[in-house]
Amino acid sequence: MANRKEYIDKLEKQLREWNTKIDEYQAKAKGKSNELKAEFNQKNTELKSKRAELKKKLDKIKDSSEDSFDQLKEDTEMLWYDIKDGFEDVRKIVKS
Numbered sequence: 001m002a003n004r005k006e007y008i009d010k011l012e013k014q015l016r017e018w019n020t021k022i023d024e025y026q027a028k029a030k031g032k033s034n035e036l037k038a039e040f041n042q043k044n045t046e047l048k049s050k051r052a053e054l055k056k057k058l059d060k061i062k063d064s065s066e067d068s069f070d071q072l073k074e075d076t077e078m079l080w081y082d083i084k085d086g087f088e089d090v091r092k093i094v095k096s
Contacts, residue, residue: 004061004069011058011076018051018087028094040093047086054079 022044029040057076064072 004064004066007069007073008058008062011054011061011080014080015051015055015058018047018083021087022047022090025090025094032094032096036093036096040090043086043090043093047083047090050079050083050086054083 025040026044029037032040054076057072057079061069061072061076
């Protein structure tokens, strides 16, 4: 199990990578059909909301005690996997 500091570093790194990826995907989506752009925009809006939620959870983890870290980590992991799946959906849209 990662300690709190390692976990925070991992999440911060992942958020930076996702921000870079979404910029790349936005550029690729510009050349797609209007239908695919609309689908991309919908998924992108959902991802932005979830990334903002993840950022809030990350801030809570930073301010948490060691005792509450495990529960926060569990909640954050579920959201992290949801975002990861969302990025896969977006990737498929821009690859089509």
